[in-house]
Amino acid sequence: MSDPLSALLAALDLTDTGARTTEDIFTGPSQWQPQGRVFGGQVLAQSLIAAMRTVDAERIVHSMHGYFLRPGDMAEGITFSVDRIHDGRSFSTRRTQAYQKGLPILSMIASFQTPDEGLDHQAAMPADIPDPESLPSLAESLDGVDHPVARYWATERPFDMRHVPSPIYFAVEGERTAHQAVWMRAVGPLPDDPNLHRAAMAYASDYSILESAMRAHGVAWATRGLRAASLDHAMWWHRFGRVDEWFLYVQESPNAVGGRGLSTGRMFSREGLLLASVAQEGMIRVPAAAD
Incomplete structure (x- = not known):
């Protein structure tokens, strides 16, 4: 690698x-x-x-x-x-x-x-989100975990991810709610090509989108017997944003049923511009009900 x-x-x-x-x-x-x-x-x-x-x-x-x-x-x-x-x-x-x-x-x-020119409005960025610098990095969240998947997530992913309120890699801490937010940024500068940044944003959009459905039921990635996979994915780009600058990915799950979870997401620049919207349904199967 x-x-x-x-x-x-x-x-x-x-x-x-x-x-x-x-x-x-x-x-x-x-x-x-x-x-x-x-x-x-x-x-x-x-x-x-x-x-x-x-x-x-x-x-x-x-x-x-x-x-x-x-x-x-x-x-x-x-x-x-x-x-x-x-x-x-x-x-x-x-x-x-x-x-x-x-x-x-x-x-x-x-x-x-x-x-083209036309109507222009957007949803507001949540106001109560802590700055990414105040949250642990992906590597810090996984520090000391001696497992090949954890080592890959900590050092080989091209994006740093900082969860609000906390990651769900090994456990779901706090209240079980069907929403979360994740600060994301590429781990280094990327070329200026706007299409590259749009494609890289699509790349990052698949990392954590199903986690809001999992969080609602206390299902962590380390849950024994968990099987999860993306089924479909939709994305709309609204305004340009660089992925080597911090952007906030706000996610929620309006529904889970039949071994599937639906999640939606909104990506905001640090300044509050709505950059993109995302929707995904995924297979989420656990050996027994976790809630």
Whole structure:
């Protein structure tokens, strides 16, 4: 494993195969993961990069909707096929399919728009959130834990994450509520490419989005027998923000039923600008009711 930021940039630096039939074909690597499966945020971000490569530079992504179809194998590279569904006067639509061993692991549609003027309002950022500097870093939260997953989370992730009120890696402390917030920032500076920051934000959006559903039932990541996986993922970009500056990811879960949890999220800049909104449903299975 290389340093986390270099690994992230390498994963998002897709190779254009030059194939041009009815679709554009790109390839990319899979990042190492201690569980052996491709991280969902990685394939989301790569699928976005592939779609971005086929759209005029002045059109920026404003929404994406994706379904995780199969677990990805970190030992295998990924092929991305992009279908140029539509190019209109203001909007472009792309469908990206991510494949391993000839089978799709993710299907995503993204929409792009030429910047325009219009109505402008946003939800307010929560006012009672402590500054990230007052909270323990990801490495500090996992300090002294001798486990390969914990060591990976502490030193190999390209993002620092600081939970409010506290992480749920090993236990859920305090009141069981269906909401939380997480400060996030890349562990070092990234290039100025705005599309890279948008894709990296999608990457980070998959880290903790299901935790609000888990927190409500006292389910920590270390819960014996827990099985959790992303099923689908939607994201809307509202305003530009850099991921190498602190942003706040506010998350809540309005529903859990049938072994699935639904979570929504809002990403704010430190100055209070609403950067993006996220929604995800995931499989959350525990061997017995935890609540």
